[in-house]
Amino acid sequence: MDSSQASTIGTGGSGGNGIVSTQTNDTAKTTPNDDPKQNLTQVINSIQKTLGLLHQLYLTVSSFNSASQLPLLQRLNSLVTELDNMAKLSDKCNIQVPMEVLNLIDDGKNPDEFTRDVLNSCIAKNQVTKGKTDAFKSLRKHLLEELEQTFPDEVETYREIRASSAAESKRLAQSQSILPNGDVKVKTEL
Numbered sequence: 001m002d003s004s005q006a007s008t009i010g011t012g013g014s015g016g017n018g019i020v021s022t023q024t025n026d027t028a029k030t031t032p033n034d035d036p037k038q039n040l041t042q043v044i045n046s047i048q049k050t051l052g053l054l055h056q057l058y059l060t061v062s063s064f065n066s067a068s069q070l071p072l073l074q075r076l077n078s079l080v081t082e083l084d085n086m087a088k089l090s091d092k093c094n095i096q097v098p099m100e101v102l103n104l105i106d107d108g109k110n111p112d113e114f115t116r117d118v119l120n121s122c123i124a125k126n127q128v129t130k131g132k133t134d135a136f137k138s139l140r141k142h143l144l145e146e147l148e149q150t151f152p153d154e155v156e157t158y159r160e161i162r163a164s165s166a167a168e169s170k171r172l173a174q175s176q177s178i179l180p181n182g183d184v185k186v187k188t189e190l
Contacts (some may be wrong), residue, residue, distance in 0.1 A: 039093040045085045053079045 018041055057075045101111045148155040 042089060043093050046082065046089070050079070050086065051083050053082060
């Protein structure tokens with residue numbers, strides 16, 4: 001996906017009460033490389049806390065009287081504090097969202113439609129590629145049969161070369177080990 005098709009959305013948050021978020025922020029300041037999963041978890045917790053605060057605020061406003069003025073102000077302050085915390089932590093969370101997903105959400109549709117469409121497109125392209133691969137295998141087989149009828153000695157030499165090349169490739173693959181990061185380490189032979 002190219003950059004014209006993606007939008008970067010930064011969100012952040014912290015879970016729990018204000019004390020926990022302060023500790024999380026202090027830890028984040030001392031750790032130069034934050035864990036993206038932890039940042040995402042903080043965002044999710046912050047969103048859930050904000051939704052809870054909004055629900056409490058709704059209940060307070062819907063049954064408002066003069067005695068509920070202080071709780072209303074406290075809940076408003078809590079909401080502002082949580083939104084401020086979310087804004088501060090948004091710099092640490094970098095999420096790429098395709099523009100098509102945002103357009104689907106704006107249109108009131110389910111963003112899972114985008115995933116389904118991408119998977120269907122991949123399946124269709126995979127089938128086309130498999131068809132091309134099968135066609136080339138069939139062409140190779142047909143050419144070898146035709147060549148074997150015309151040049152039997154040369155085809156036998158070709159098959160011997162292919163067999164030795166395959167054996168060498170297998171030996172080389174067995175002498176290498178795959179490192180956890182996907183790199184190949186060649187073992188030295190003594």
